[in-house]
Amino acid sequence: MLLLALDTATPAVTVALHDGTSVVAESGQVDARRHGELLLPAVDRVLREAGTGLDAVTGIVVGTGPGPYTGLRVGLMTADTFGLALGVPVHGVCTLDGLAYAAEDVEGPFVVATDARRKEVYWARYQDARTRLTGPAVDRPADIAEEIAGLPAVGAGALLYPDTFADPRGPEHVSAGALAALAAERLAAGEELDEPRPLYLRRPDAQVPKNYKVVTPK
Structure with a gap:
C-alpha cells in the first residue's frame, strides 16, 4: 500500500505519502490564496523526498472538507485527476x-x-x-x-x-499525514471510506448578479 494524501480545505496546502504503516514523507504550507499554485509542487516534493514516483501510488486520499468552495475544489479535482490517470481508488476523508x-x-x-x-x-x-x-x-x-x-x-x-x-x-490546521494514517487504519479494518465529494455546507461566495443579462448569439 502506498497512499498519496492531500487536503486543501483549510489555509494549509498539505500532502503526504503513507505506506500503510507510517508516513513516508509529508509537506505542508499555509497560504489561503495559493492552493492551486502550491499543491502540485508539494506532491512532487513529497514524491522526491520518498524516492518514488507517482506510478507507485496505490490509492489517493483527499480531504473532503468542509471548507470554502475555491480552495476545497482544488484538492478534490486534483485527487480525481490522479485517480483517473493512475487507475487507482480515490478515498474521501472529512477534514475535521x-x-x-x-x-x-x-x-x-x-x-x-x-x-x-x-x-x-x-x-x-x-x-x-x-x-x-x-x-x-x-x-x-x-x-x-x-x-x-x-x-x-x-x-x-x-x-x-x-x-x-x-x-x-492544537493542531491548528489539518495534516495530510493524519488523513492518510486515518484512512490506512480504516482500510486495514475493512471499513469503507467516504466518496471523494465536497462538504461545502453552504453556497459559494461568488454569485451570479441578480440582474445579469444573458446574451445569446443571433
Whole structure:
C-alpha cells in the first residue's frame, strides 16, 4: 500500500505519502490564496523526498472538507485527476476527522473547529480521536456556545473565537499525514471510506448578479 494524501480545505496546502504503516514523507504550507499554485509542487516534493514516483501510488486520499468552495475544489479535482490517470481508488476523508485524529492527546469529548469565514466556523463534536458524534456543520460561534461549553476544542476556528471555545488546542490546521494514517487504519479494518465529494455546507461566495443579462448569439 502506498497512499498519496492531500487536503486543501483549510489555509494549509498539505500532502503526504503513507505506506500503510507510517508516513513516508509529508509537506505542508499555509497560504489561503495559493492552493492551486502550491499543491502540485508539494506532491512532487513529497514524491522526491520518498524516492518514488507517482506510478507507485496505490490509492489517493483527499480531504473532503468542509471548507470554502475555491480552495476545497482544488484538492478534490486534483485527487480525481490522479485517480483517473493512475487507475487507482480515490478515498474521501472529512477534514475535521483528520484534525481530530491528530489530536490524540486530547482526552474525553471535544470539538474540532476550522475557520469558515463570514464570522462562522465549520465544526463537529467527537467522542475521541476516531469517533465523530455530530456534524459537520457551519454556524456562528455564539450560536453553539451553549452546546459546546466546557469542551476542549481543536483547530484554527477555536483559536479565532476564544470567547466561545474556552479551551483551544492544537493542531491548528489539518495534516495530510493524519488523513492518510486515518484512512490506512480504516482500510486495514475493512471499513469503507467516504466518496471523494465536497462538504461545502453552504453556497459559494461568488454569485451570479441578480440582474445579469444573458446574451445569446443571433
